[in-house]
Amino acid sequence: MNNLVFAFGVLGNIVSFMVFLAPVPTFHKIYKKKSTEGFKCVPYVVGLFSAMLWIYYAFFKPDTTLLITINSVGCVIQTVYICLYIFYAPKLAKIQAVKLLLLVNIVGFGLIVLLTHFLANDLNRDNFVGWICLVFSLCVFVAPLSVVRQVIRTKSVEYMPFLLSFFLTLSAVMWFFYGLLRKDYNIAIPNVLGFSFGVLQMILYITYKNAKKVVIENVEIQTHNQIEGQEENKIPVELKDQVIDVAKLRAMLHPDITPGVVPPCHAGDIVLNLDGEKIPAKK
Numbered sequence: 001m002n003n004l005v006f007a008f009g010v011l012g013n014i015v016s017f018m019v020f021l022a023p024v025p026t027f028h029k030i031y032k033k034k035s036t037e038g039f040k041c042v043p044y045v046v047g048l049f050s051a052m053l054w055i056y057y058a059f060f061k062p063d064t065t066l067l068i069t070i071n072s073v074g075c076v077i078q079t080v081y082i083c084l085y086i087f088y089a090p091k092l093a094k095i096q097a098v099k100l101l102l103l104v105n106i107v108g109f110g111l112i113v114l115l116t117h118f119l120a121n122d123l124n125r126d127n128f129v130g131w132i133c134l135v136f137s138l139c140v141f142v143a144p145l146s147v148v149r150q151v152i153r154t155k156s157v158e159y160m161p162f163l164l165s166f167f168l169t170l171s172a173v174m175w176f177f178y179g180l181l182r183k184d185y186n187i188a189i190p191n192v193l194g195f196s197f198g199v200l201q202m203i204l205y206i207t208y209k210n211a212k213k214v215v216i217e218n219v220e221i222q223t224h225n226q227i228e229g230q231e232e233n234k235i236p237v238e239l240k241d242q243v244i245d246v247a248k249l250r251a252m253l254h255p256d257i258t259p260g261v262v263p264p265c266h267a268g269d270i271v272l273n274l275d276g277e278k279i280p281a282k283k
Helices: 002-020 024-033 042-058 065-088 091-119 125-142 145-154 162-181 185-208 211-233 237-253
Strands: 265-267 270-272 278-280
Touching (some): 002 162, 024 065, 042 065, 042 125, 125 185, 162 185
């Protein structure tokens, strides 16, 4: 049993580490453009807060080295992300990021430590912290519902990468069995929800992955047809010149008709006057 717990814990560390590295392409883009553009710092602040909570919880439980290691790595990585965000963010976004960081990770975490220290005794302090971690983890796993709603509404998976959804689902599976085998339901229960939402995201990705491509192809076809239609309505330059020459010759043969009122010459649905200007044909 201990070997299975250790195995799932190691696998959970590996998969969670890959999840932590998922935003690297985003920050590479930020570094190249020297701007955070429309990106938000909320996911990284929340990620740091979650890692801090689980480390605090692990201190009250025996044999939780693997839980401490991965969340310590998570704290470092999320801190780097937040620092890069603050460095490249515009002034207003920078101020908001610092305020959120202080409110959540300093004030919020500090209050949890104080409350668990003074309101709970040594016997139930781990359960108290565990329930806080459980509720917070459930809230974190519910957060992707906004992305799911956006995917269904726009029929686009642009902001829901498949690999991230896959690794989040795999991570939920590993930590579920880790908590279940340890009989630590504060770890196991939230990952049931995490697994469910991960599977839902992958199903949506498979369903809508080609939707945007189809829309783009339809738009290109419509644009191409419009261009062809416009080209069909155009009069060749040679025909235009011939019509103008006929009009001038007619004016010479009928001097009683002044150039200003030379009857227009028809070419299909387009009418050319003496100066070669197109005017709508009367039907």
